Amino acid sequence: MPTGDVIHNVAAQNYNTMAIEFKDYVMAVEAPGTSAGADNVIKRSKETIPGKPIRYVVVTHHHGDHIGGLRSFIAEGATVIATRGNRDVVETMAAATQNDRLAANPRKPEFMFVEGGKRVITDGEQTVELIDVGPNPHAREMLIAYLPKQRVLFQGDLFFLPNNDAPLGPPQASTVSFAQKLKDKALAVDHIASVHGRTASIAEFWRALDGNTVKN
Numbered sequence: 001m002p003t004g005d006v007i008h009n010v011a012a013q014n015y016n017t018m019a020i021e022f023k024d025y026v027m028a029v030e031a032p033g034t035s036a037g038a039d040n041v042i043k044r045s046k047e048t049i050p051g052k053p054i055r056y057v058v059v060t061h062h063h064g065d066h067i068g069g070l071r072s073f074i075a076e077g078a079t080v081i082a083t084r085g086n087r088d089v090v091e092t093m094a095a096a097t098q099n100d101r102l103a104a105n106p107r108k109p110e111f112m113f114v115e116g117g118k119r120v121i122t123d124g125e126q127t128v129e130l131i132d133v134g135p136n137p138h139a140r141e142m143l144i145a146y147l148p149k150q151r152v153l154f155q156g157d158l159f160f161l162p163n164n165d166a167p168l169g170p171p172q173a174s175t176v177s178f179a180q181k182l183k184d185k186a187l188a189v190d191h192i193a194s195v196h197g198r199t200a201s202i203a204e205f206w207r208a209l210d211g212n213t214v215k216n
Helices: 035-047 070-076 085-094 173-185 201-207
Strands: 004-007 016-020 026-029 054-058 077-082 109-116 120-124 126-131 145-146 151-157 189-194
Touching: 004 035, 016 035, 016 145, 016 189, 026 035, 035 070, 054 070, 070 077, 070 085, 077 145, 085 109, 109 120, 109 126, 109 145, 120 173, 173 201, 189 201
Parallel strands: 026 054, 054 077, 077 109, 151 189
Antiparallel strands: 004 016, 016 026, 120 126, 126 145, 145 151
């Protein structure tokens, strides 16, 4: 059965990408770090899921540490999935002067947009729901990737648990807003994976809210 694997700490320390396997291709969620770091992620994806091209790369939001490696995925031939409001920043990055694979073989990014709050990608076996949980205090447009069969959700900057045993501070407003969206959308989630930090159980997530009110 097609799977979804989090590639930890390959682009750089504490930067993760989710590689989601479909029957004939792979979807990468997030392109953090740099072009060189993203090249390492692409290499690891091909080792983990051999023989399948990376057809899509999903941008959760526009901040630099979440799109820093996007040029490598564009060079790879992947279609960029994003909210329409992030088109300009992606095109600007793709046209920038850099010394990387995209500079050696320039190509313009191809897009697929999440509009109306949600877009579903499926091949009949694997299904990914790309959901805009914005506006959020962290970013106005904010995508999450939800795998309903696996009951796994992947997100960037809305919540993270440290890789070590460092204590959590008070939950940020972005996390409280995200928690409310999970309640409102009634998503069946067992694990929350992150661009930063380790994968958390849903029980760890709710404990981390530390009594902050989420409306039923």
